[in-house]
Amino acid sequence: QVQLVESGGGLVQAGGSLRLSCAASGRTFSDYAMGWFRLAPGKEREFVAAITRSGGSTVYGDSVKGRCTISRDTAKNTVLLEINSLKPEDTAVYYCAARPGPEAGPRSIYDYWGQGTQVIVSS
Numbered sequence: 001q002v003q004l005v006e007s008g009g010g011l012v013q014a015g016g017s018l019r020l021s022c023a024a025s026g027r028t029f030s031d032y033a034m035g036w037f038r039l040a041p042g043k044e045r046e047f048v049a050a051i052t053r054s055g056g057s058t059v060y061g062d063s064v065k066g067r068c069t070i071s072r073d074t075a076k077n078t079v080l081l082e083i084n085s086l087k088p089e090d091t092a093v094y095y096c097a098a099r100p101g102p103e104a105g106p107r108s109i110y111d112y113w114g115q116g117t118q119v120i121v122s123s
Helices: none
Strands: 002-007 010-013 018-026 032-039 046-051 058-060 068-073 078-083 092-100 117-122
Touching: 002 092, 018 032, 018 092, 018 117, 032 068, 032 078, 046 068, 046 078, 058 068
Parallel strands: 010 117
Antiparallel strands: 002 018, 018 078, 032 046, 032 092, 046 058, 068 078, 092 117
């Protein structure tokens, strides 16, 4: 089992930045590739970003590409998601997810999910 706890959400003005954190515990963190997804009211779950088990490669969803950075700190068992130039359409609950193996992406199957952290971007 892997437990994931997201934090860092809140209310931000459009144009601002936010850093979300996902703390992992349980199994060996370095065994898992990690991803971030978001869910907005009335919309389907959307892929935001993913990072490989090694941290050497990342992939981003089209809606955040160029504004977003995902990173991982193996020593702290943490995955970070930074989003800049925030827009009202970035408002959503952001979820961290983990899957065993080297790679992760938008269509990967993730075994573990956090409870989510709410991000609200005001215009």
